[in-house]
Amino acid sequence: MLKKKWQKFFILIVSITFIFGSSSAFAEDMIHIGALNDMTGATSDVGKDYALGLSEAIHYVNDMGGINGKKVKLYQFDYGYRIPEALTKYKLFKRLDCKAILGWGTGDTEALSPTVTRDKIPFVSASYSGHLASADKTPYNLFSGTDYSSNARATLTAWFDIKWKNHPDFGKRKPRLTCSYMSSSPYCSAPIKAIKDQAEILGFEIGNDQSVSLFAIDTKSQILAMKKFKPDVIWHGNTTMSVAATIKDAYAMGLGATHLINVWGFDKNLIKLAGASANGTMGATVCAFLGEENIPLMDKVLEYANKYNPGIPIEKRLIRTVQAWGNVMVLWEAMKRADKAGDLSGESILKNGFETLENFEVGLGISPVTYTATDHRPGKTITVYEINDGKFQLVQKVDLAKRWSDKWDSWLGW
Amino acid sequence: MSTTFLPCGIYHQEYAKEHAWWQTPFIKGKMILLLIILFFIIPFFADSYGLSLCNQISYTILGAIGVQLLIGFCGQITLGHAAFLAVGAYTSALLILEFPWPAFMLDWGLAYPVSIIVAALMAGIWSVAFGLSSARVKGFYLILTTMAAQFIIVDFIITQYVSQIGGRGQAFSIPPETIKIGPIIIDSDLKVYFMMLFFVIICTAVLANLVRSKVGRAWIAIRDNDISADVMGINVIKYKLIAFFVAGCIGGIAGSCWISNLAAISPEHFPWSWSLWLVGVILIGGVGSIHGTIFGSIFMVLVMEGLQLLVIPLADIYPKLLMDFLFIKEAAFGLAICIFMIFQPYGLSYRWQQLKNYFNLWPFSY
Numbered sequence: 001m002l003k004k005k006w007q008k009f010f011i012l013i014v015s016i017t018f019i020f021g022s023s024s025a026f027a028e029d030m031i032h033i034g035a036l037n038d039m040t041g042a043t044s045d046v047g048k049d050y051a052l053g054l055s056e057a058i059h060y061v062n063d064m065g066g067i068n069g070k071k072v073k074l075y076q077f078d079y080g081y082r083i084p085e086a087l088t089k090y091k092l093f094k095r096l097d098c099k100a101i102l103g104w105g106t107g108d109t110e111a112l113s114p115t116v117t118r119d120k121i122p123f124v125s126a127s128y129s130g131h132l133a134s135a136d137k138t139p140y141n142l143f144s145g146t147d148y149s150s151n152a153r154a155t156l157t158a159w160f161d162i163k164w165k166n167h168p169d170f171g172k173r174k175p176r177l178t179c180s181y182m183s184s185s186p187y188c189s190a191p192i193k194a195i196k197d198q199a200e201i202l203g204f205e206i207g208n209d210q211s212v213s214l215f216a217i218d219t220k221s222q223i224l225a226m227k228k229f230k231p232d233v234i235w236h237g238n239t240t241m242s243v244a245a246t247i248k249d250a251y252a253m254g255l256g257a258t259h260l261i262n263v264w265g266f267d268k269n270l271i272k273l274a275g276a277s278a279n280g281t282m283g284a285t286v287c288a289f290l291g292e293e294n295i296p297l298m299d300k301v302l303e304y305a306n307k308y309n310p311g312i313p314i315e316k317r318l319i320r321t322v323q324a325w326g327n328v329m330v331l332w333e334a335m336k337r338a339d340k341a342g343d344l345s346g347e348s349i350l351k352n353g354f355e356t357l358e359n360f361e362v363g364l365g366i367s368p369v370t371y372t373a374t375d376h377r378p379g380k381t382i383t384v385y386e387i388n389d390g391k392f393q394l395v396q397k398v399d400l401a402k403r404w405s406d407k408w409d410s411w412l413g414w
Numbered sequence: 415m416s417t418t419f420l421p422c423g424i425y426h427q428e429y430a431k432e433h434a435w436w437q438t439p440f441i442k443g444k445m446i447l448l449l450i451i452l453f454f455i456i457p458f459f460a461d462s463y464g465l466s467l468c469n470q471i472s473y474t475i476l477g478a479i480g481v482q483l484l485i486g487f488c489g490q491i492t493l494g495h496a497a498f499l500a501v502g503a504y505t506s507a508l509l510i511l512e513f514p515w516p517a518f519m520l521d522w523g524l525a526y527p528v529s530i531i532v533a534a535l536m537a538g539i540w541s542v543a544f545g546l547s548s549a550r551v552k553g554f555y556l557i558l559t560t561m562a563a564q565f566i567i568v569d570f571i572i573t574q575y576v577s578q579i580g581g582r583g584q585a586f587s588i589p590p591e592t593i594k595i596g597p598i599i600i601d602s603d604l605k606v607y608f609m610m611l612f613f614v615i616i617c618t619a620v621l622a623n624l625v626r627s628k629v630g631r632a633w634i635a636i637r638d639n640d641i642s643a644d645v646m647g648i649n650v651i652k653y654k655l656i657a658f659f660v661a662g663c664i665g666g667i668a669g670s671c672w673i674s675n676l677a678a679i680s681p682e683h684f685p686w687s688w689s690l691w692l693v694g695v696i697l698i699g700g701v702g703s704i705h706g707t708i709f710g711s712i713f714m715v716l717v718m719e720g721l722q723l724l725v726i727p728l729a730d731i732y733p734k735l736l737m738d739f740l741f742i743k744e745a746a747f748g749l750a751i752c753i754f755m756i757f758q759p760y761g762l763s764y765r766w767q768q769l770k771n772y773f774n775l776w777p778f779s780y
Contacts, residue, residue: 040741075726076736080744083683087675088470088719091463091603096726107682114590114677184573184681211574 030073031066031335031344033058034093035102041081042214043105043187045241046264046320050126051076052312053324054102056304060325061332068339083108090115099344100124100331102324106132106187109141116140120346122354124331126323128263128286129190133377134413140346142354144326144366145286146379148187148262149194149414152235154382154398155260155284156195159233160202162395163258167232178207178226178257180246181237182214188237191262194414195235201404207231216242219249227255236261244273251277258282267318271390282386282395286379287322288365289392290314296363301325322364329362330354330369330378375412421774433626452611457604465603467719469675472610474711476668477688478695479617479704480541480661485693486702487625488657489637490548491556493689494563497544498537498662500684501567502669504576505533507679510592512579523594526674533670534663540567541662542655549651552640564686573681587678600674610671617664622704624660633657637702694747698754700761709762717750718743 035054038047058074066072075096079085086108093101101116103109103125109132116123117140124142125132130149132141146154156177164175177199181188192209199206207229210222216238223246226234234250234257236243243265250257251274259281261270266283268290274281288295291302291314305317334353338344341352354376359368367379380401385392401408421440426432436442456468477499484490509529519525540563547559593600600606624630632653635643644650673679691714699710722739729736754761 039738040744075729077722078739078741081682082685082687083676083680084470084473088463088466091466092722095461095463107678107680110587110678110680111676111683118590184569184577186678186680186682 029070031070032073032075032093032096032098033100033102033331034089034096034098035074035076036086036089036104036108037076037078038081038104039078041079042185043081043239043264045269046239046267046318047081047104049318049320050104050324051078052305052309052317053301053321054328056301056308056321057325057328059308060300060304061328067332067335067344070339079104079108081105081107083111086112094119094121099346100335100349102327102331103127106190107185110186113138113141120350122331122334122346122349124327126327127187127190129187130194130377130411130414131190133375135372135374135376137413139376140350142330142371142376142378144330144362144369144378145263145323146284146367146382147377148191149411150377150380150400151263151284151286151382152191152195152260153198153400153411155282155384156198156202156204156233156235157398157400157403158384158396159258159260159282164232169232174203174205175232176207176229177204177233177235178210178229178231179235179237180210180212180219180222180226181235181262182242183209183211185214185238187264188214188262190237192235192237194411197414212238212242212246214238214242217245219246220253222246223249223253223255226250226257227253231255231257233258233260236265238262239264240267240269240273244270244278247274247281248277263323266385267320269318271387278387279389280386282384284382284384285319286366287319287326289319290317290322292365295365296361297325297329298322298364301364326362326364326366329364330357330360333357333360333362375409377412380408419771419774422778435622453608457607462603465607467715469603469606469610471711471715472607472614473668473672473675474692474695474715475614475708476610476617476664476671478692478699478707478711479621480664480668481689481692482696482699482701482704482707483621483633483661483664484657486696486700486706487630487637488633488654489552489640490545490654490657491553492560492661493557493693494544494560494686495661495665495692496684496686496688497563497567498541498665499669499672499688500572500681501537501540501662502533502666503673503679503683504572504669505536505666506530506670507588507673508576508579509533511588520594523596523598526593526600527595530667530670534666537666537669538659538663541658541665545655545658545662548654548658561686561689564689568681568684568686577681588673588676590677593674606671606674609674613667613671617667618704618708621660621664625704629653629656694751696761697751698761700763703761703763705766706761706763709766713750713762714747718746721746 037051038044039051055074055076058072062071077089079089090112100122103123106127106129109125109127122140122142128143128145128147130147132138133147164170179192183189196206210225212219212222236246236259243261247259261281261283263286271278292298301322302314305314305321334349337356338348338353341348354371355373358370361368367381369378381397381399383397384395386395424438436445481492481495484492506529509532510525515525544560544563548556591599600609632648635648636650636653640650695710695714696707698713700706725735725739
């Protein structure tokens with residue numbers, strides 16, 4: 001008797017699932033987009049907010065008429081930063097006929113890159129790895145922000161231009177740089193070659209790298225090793241949580257260096273987690289901070305965050321939401337252009353969409369975006385901020401292409 | 415554990431027949447049907463997604479077989495098996511990309527097959543190195559020493575040194591058309607499927623044969639009581655190390671095969687949690703059972719993925735369900751282990767045997 005009751009209940013649940021589910025999932029005139037997110041894995045400290053931003057941005061796209069009248073359906077999966085999981089999810093997106101994919105980490109984006117190229121599916125990821133910007137090698141990998149390598153070069157340059165001149169040892173010796181990052185993570189290690197190259201160009205002395213896990217909560221042994229070298233600047237390649245742990249330990253142990261931080265480690269949570277030790281840290285951002293005033297489209301970002309995720313107060317939301325919006329806005333524009341050209345295939349989204357964007361103003365404080373048939377680095381001007389008294393202050397806008405015009409082209413794919 | 419009964423009226427009169435794999439024409443028929451399904455039906459009816467699931471199952475089986483050997487047959491608890499998969503993957507990748515192969519080896523597509531053999535041996539040797547501690551310690555202490563394999567091999571040696579070879583940075587890229595077996599370039603899910611299926615069959619057959627040999631009996635004796643085994647004259651250390659070597663070799667083959675599915679490898683592909691996952695696979699499948707390893711792998715991949723497919727239609731009503739699916743999946747994994755430990759401690763293989771016995775004894779089952 002009990003068994004029969006359970007059977008009936010199970011059949012009811014499955015029926016409801018399929019009746020409700022199939023109604024819009026397979027509706028015509030829906031354009032499917034897949035999204036891979038990390039909400040539980042090694043990079044979930046920044047991944048959760050990014051995932052929320054993606055879904056809110058897609059709501060905005062649909063409210064604005066979708067892609068020339070066709071609504072967008074987002075299939076959003078958490079893959080927990082596990083690469084085998086990402087590979088299977090990618091195949092699932094293909095089965096679901098997704099026209100484009102909004103990806104996440106450098107490891108899985110690089111692992112999927114040749115497959116994406118073969119399948120001709122635009123893969124707009126949150127990995128701004130410079131390796132993915134070469135249109136020859138990875139034509140279908142795209143992103144809206146300036147790449148990690150350019151960001152690292154720009155941040156080091158800004159420190160060199162502004163801070164080093166005021167240092168008591170200026171003119172007496174070379175400045176010293178050390179890199180602190182999780183060396184097993186492709187995201188963390190992506191800009192290391194570039195920043196060391198930039199350090200050589202600017203005349204730095206380079207110390208040994210320190211490996212700090214993305215999960216690190218105690219980094220005293222690494223700080224002790226750094227102390228022997230006495231660095232003036234430390235490049236942090238990790239995400240916010242472990243960067244905060246490192247700069248707190250550095251502060252407590254009196255290391256006395258300036259901290260330069262990669263994009264995914266430089267946000268409001270750093271100030272909360274690191275407190276006073278965050279003062280003076282510098283980092284490049286790919287867009288404006290959430291809630292910054294006089295930034296085009298920022299009002300919509302806030303409005304949709306309040307509307308769709310009212311349970312999470314705006315004060316707790318991060319710049320990651322804005323980064324997600326940036327990627328969605330660029331993809332939206334490219335898909336609209338491709339659809340207008342009458343072909344919404346992956347190849348058309350790339351050729352008639354992305355590669356027709358020239359100095360396209362996304363808003364959100366993102367540098368005007370340009371993709372060419374050879375170069376998928378979207379921007380050349382990098383905005384460098386500094387944390388002072390718990391607030392982000394603009395330090396400098398570094399135009400790498402203008403300053404090193406002879407080298408800029410050769411830096412593609414670094 | 416129950417044994418499998420033969421169908422009514424069938425008795426063996428020879429020892430060899432009793433230990434044969436396929437003991438009756440009916441079993442032969444079933445196995446031929448299984449081979450037809452594996453080689454002809456699945457590959458030609460499954461789409462890219464289906465094949466990728468099959469490849470993930472094969473990868474899980476190859477990884478878990480070694481764990482099954484160590485835990486299920488030899489009683490040596492391991493929580494560092496992902497490291498040996500990493501050794502296999504990196505050895506194979508390095509050999510393909512960096513070794514100065516004679517031109518004819520590359521032309522004839524022999525580099526990758528040879529790299530698989532070397533990768534298996536390398537992983538086997540590393541596994542023995544970490545298995546040496548089993549001569550002195552067991553139980554919880556052995557768990558810790560096997561876990562050290564992850565930290566020493568993956569986090570230290572591979573991350574700090576091996577990944578730097580060739581100046582590629584951390585993501586060790588494997589260019590398209592690099593992986594060739596003879597004239598066949600392994601560049602599609604279908605080709606990876608056949609390759610992995612081949613290795614799953616070979617490794618399963620090797621282990622099944624070893625288990626019913628002198629070596630296997632020694633392993634089982636050590637598992638059941640190592641002191642008694644020693645008293646009986648079994649060289650306990652030698653057989654433990656053989657178990658670690660064979661398990662490492664199979665792990666190396668798994669890692670080596672896995673790179674054919676990827677365009678780049680990095681240490682992130684081999685997290686410690688994967689070792690834990692493999693232990694979960696054999697717990698659910700059935701400890702001490704080869705087909706338990708296969709059932710466990712199928713269960714862990716297909717049931718989790720099936721849950722996901724069930725969630726997709728529901729996402730229209732509860733959009734957050736899709737995004738929060740991994741929480742559900744992780745919870746399902748934990749729950750499955752708890753349920754199996756309580757209600758089915760011998761795993762899926764025991765349930766399978768009961769099912770077979772029911773039909774073998776039908777209509778006189780009791």
